[in-house]
Amino acid sequence: MNTVPPPAEELVIINRELALLDARRSHLLARRAWLLSVLNAPAAPARPGAAPAKDAPPRSAQNVLLTLGGVLLAVAAVAFTLVSWGHLGIGGRSAVLFTVTAGALAAPVVLLRRRLASTAESVASLGLLLTVLDAYAVHRVAAPDTGALGYAAGASAVLAALWAVYGAVARGLRVPRPVAVVAAQLPLPLWALASDTGALTVGWALLVTASLDVLGALRARPGAGLRVVACVTACVSGGWAVLVAGWLSVAPGGAGPAALLLAAAAPALYGAWRVGTGSQAWAVTWAAVAGLLAVAGGGGLLREVLPGSWTAPVYLLVAVAVAAVAVRGGVPRAVGRGLAGASAGAQALALAWALPLVAAAVTGVRPGLPWAVAVVPVTVAGVLACLPSLEARCGTLALAWAAGMALPEALALPHAATLGAQLVLTAGFLALAVRPSAAAARLSGDREAEGPLGGVALGGALLGAVVVAAGAWRTETAAVVVLGSLTGLLAGAAVLGAGPRRTVSACAAVVAGTGLVGAVAAAVELPAHLTGVALLAVPVVTAAVGSGLRRHPVAVPVELAGTAAGALAVGLASARPAVLALVLGLGGVVAAATAVRSERRPAAGYAATALFVAAAWVRLAASGVSAPEAYALPVAVPALAVGVLRARRDPEASSWTAYGPGLAAALLPSLFAAWGDTGWPRPLLLGLVALAVTLAGARLRLQAPLLLGGAVLALVALHELAPYVAQAVGALPRWLPPALAGLLLLAVGATYEQRLRDARRLRDTLGRMG
Known part of the structure; x- marks a missing residue:
């Protein structure tokens, strides 16, 4: 059974609990503030109570101080040697340099024993610099008359040896031996320059130096600084040697x-x-x-x-x-x-x-x-x-x-023998192109190589054919023989080959055949326009071949190649209009024969029509005919015939599609001519034809004849009435035309709705026509 304490005791208990809650709240708030500072700090902070980080690591600061100290001492040594040298006697100079150099070289050994490696490297670097100053001092004091290059060669050799021995003794130092390698690059080239025996001697000196560097690099431990320095110096010395040799080798x-x-x-x-x-x-x-x-x-x-x-x-x-x-x-x-x-x-x-x-x-x-x-x-x-x-x-x-x-x-070889040899080579490559398996077996032993080798072989054969054909045109007889042989070879390759090689060979045979016809024409001294007529034999033959091959993949490329020969024939015949008309007409016959084949080639039909029309126009122009109807009717009549056939076969076809081209070709040229014609026969005949076309369109309910005929009839009538209208207008007072125009506008405005209904009715009527 629970007992309730007295009020005074309960108050004490509550106060104690509240004090504990306040303490807990204060702790949580402090922890929360610290966590927020961790999350919002730009860098990871140290743990609470940790010492603040230093701006620079001790090792980096030490290296900077040592390097700066060494540089200052080096500057002081150089200044002492070059500037203050004259204040001491010869004994004092020697004693000072020897003492300082010996101390600078001995101190690193002691510093290494005390594990002060960085300090030892700095002092050793200063000592090495002092040895160079010692060498300079010896030259100025003991051997002032010695040649500068010769003394520099000897001094650099001594210094290189000294630094190498010093590096071997003070094994913990990393500077002396690489510096010795750098110094070793100078003795031989400087000696060669001092001997004045020529640039070739300098090149040999550089090469010997580079060879020694290669040996040193290979003997050094992998990854050591000495190996890297030796490789760099080998490249530099060897590169200069090669440059010197290359420069000298240009001369005889x-x-x-x-x-x-x-x-x-x-x-x-x-x-x-x-x-x-x-x-x-x-x-x-x-x-x-x-x-x-x-x-x-x-x-x-x-x-x-x-x-x-x-x-x-x-x-x-x-x-x-x-x-x-x-x-x-x-x-x-x-x-x-x-x-x-x-x-x-x-x-x-x-x-x-x-x-x-x-x-x-x-x-x-x-x-x-x-x-x-x-x-x-x-x-x-x-x-x-x-x-x-x-x-x-x-x-x-x-x-x-x-x-x-x-x-x-x-x-x-003589020209004929050269052509024969090249022709034989072309035939051999054609054989490889037709049967590349033999070439693949002999050259690679791999049947998968058959395709690439057959492309290469065909390319060589075609290029060889071009070369032989070009060389054969020196004489007509050689051209006929070579081009005839090439035509036969390429045709045989087309018959025996397969795939793309067959198609390419067939087209090349057509090209060679075209050249053969031209060569024969040149041999019999045919003029250019008659040569064009002779070239029509090529499209005739290709059309026959295409007809025999039917839907074979080679058929279309061969016929296209023949078409190119026909275009060449047209170009050659263009100098004589009568012959050009003949060539165009014969080309139209070939195209028409192609168009009626069972596989149906619409493009050939269009080409035949164009060629026939062009032939008729050229013939008319050659005969001096200038009437436009003579040029328009040969186009209009076939077009109308085709339109009639189209309308019978496709009742849904529009009259504009079926009859529009033919009617436009028949009426529009005569209309333009009639507007510039002062006579009466052409406008009269054109008007009658336009009236007949308009009535036919109205009778058959066809838009194209109705609108085209009506428009032409109206324009012809306007042309015929124009002089009288102009004469009448000239006789009227000047105020009358504006007055009549105003009355017309008033009448139209008064009957606007009725006119709009009439226009809609006319539109619907025309829309119901074909």
Whole structure:
């Protein structure tokens, strides 16, 4: 049973509970304020009670202070040496520099033992600088008459050795040995400059220095600063050596520079070979550099003993030798890739030099071809034939074509023999294009290569056909024989081939046949307009072939090629209007024969109509006929006949679609002529025809005849009445026309609604017509 305490005791209890609640609330509010400060702070704050962060880490601050101190001491030492030197005697000078230098070099050893590495590096750097000042002081005091370059060469060698030994003794220092490597770049080049024996000696000195750098870089620990510095200095010294050799090799008598380039390939290749198991990218890069240097140096040496025209082939042969080294056994893969890339680049440059000369010789732009030029595509084709890729096989085929086409020019064969050889080569490539499986089996052993090789082979055949045909036009007889042979070869390829190659061969046969007809016409000395008539044989033959092939995919391309020959015929016949009319008419017959075939070619029908109309117009113009009806009626009558057939076959067709074109062609030219005609027969006849057309349109309830005929009839009537109206208007007072116009407007306004109903009724009536 619960008992209730007395009021005084209960009040004490409540006050105690309220005090506890207030304390808890204060704690929660303080925690809430801290959490809000954490969330809203721009950076992560430290825990409560933690010490504030310093502006800079102790190590960074120490390095800055040490570096600044070393720089200030170095500036002071230089100023003492160069400015205040004269205030001391020779003994005092030597004692001060020796003492300070010895102290600066000895202090880092003690500092390293006390684990003050940063301080030791700063003091050691100051000591190294002091050794340079010591060398300068010795030259000024002890050997002032010694040559500056020679003394600098010896001093840099001594300093490099001293710094290297110092770095080996003070093993904890990182500065001395890399600085020694940098100093070691100077002795040999400075000695070469001091000896004044020429730039080639300087190049050899730089190369020897770079070779020593390569050895040092390979002996240093991977990832060490010494290796990085040695690699950089090797690149700099070796690069200058190559630049010197390249500059000197441009001049005649460059055997010495060529030997320097060839020797420069050795350290690059050695470095690539040694790092091949580590960094593949560096190995490929250095091997490529070595390959290029070998090509440049070896080609330069051989160039000195051969004629100037053999310069590019000599470099190419050296590049092939480099490629042979790249694929031989025992060469690391990365090294082989680099050498192969260098060889490929050199071969590409040789081709870039040779192929324009080959093209100029083959096309007859520059007759004759040196053997040195012909060797280049043959050599590169042989190299590509040894590679297993499909791209290399296609390149082999293309270069073989170039070499084969250029070979007769290199052999200086007679013109007939050159054409025969090139024609045989074209026939061979056509055979490969028709049956590419044999080429694929011989060149790659892969049936999947059949397609690409057959594209390449067909391209070579077509290009060869163009070259042979162009060369055959020197004489009419050669042109007839060559173009006849090409027509037969291409037609045979079209019959035996398959797929796109069949279509291309068929179209090429049509082109060759067109050239054959032109060659025959030139041989029998036909004039140009009669040659146009003869060329119509080509579209006739292609139309017959298309009719026989029916829906075969080759039919349409062949007929289009024949159409191009017909266009050429029109162009040749354009000089004689009568002959042009004949050509256009015969072309219309061919097109009409094509249009009535079972597969129905509407385009051929339109072409036939256009050709017939053009033929009639040209014939009329040639006969001196100027009446527009003679030109309009040959168009209007067929158009109206077609419209009648269209209306019978499609009752839903509009009269504008069926009869509009024909009526417009028949009436409008005569209307324009009638407005400029002062006689009466043409307006009278045109008016009668327009009246007949209007009545026919009203009788048959057709919009097009009704509106066109009515409009023409009204305009003809206006033309005939215009003089009388003008005469009457001229006789009337000037106030009468405005008065009549006002009365007309009043009448129209008074009967506006009735006129509107009449217009709507007329619109509905016309809308119900066909």
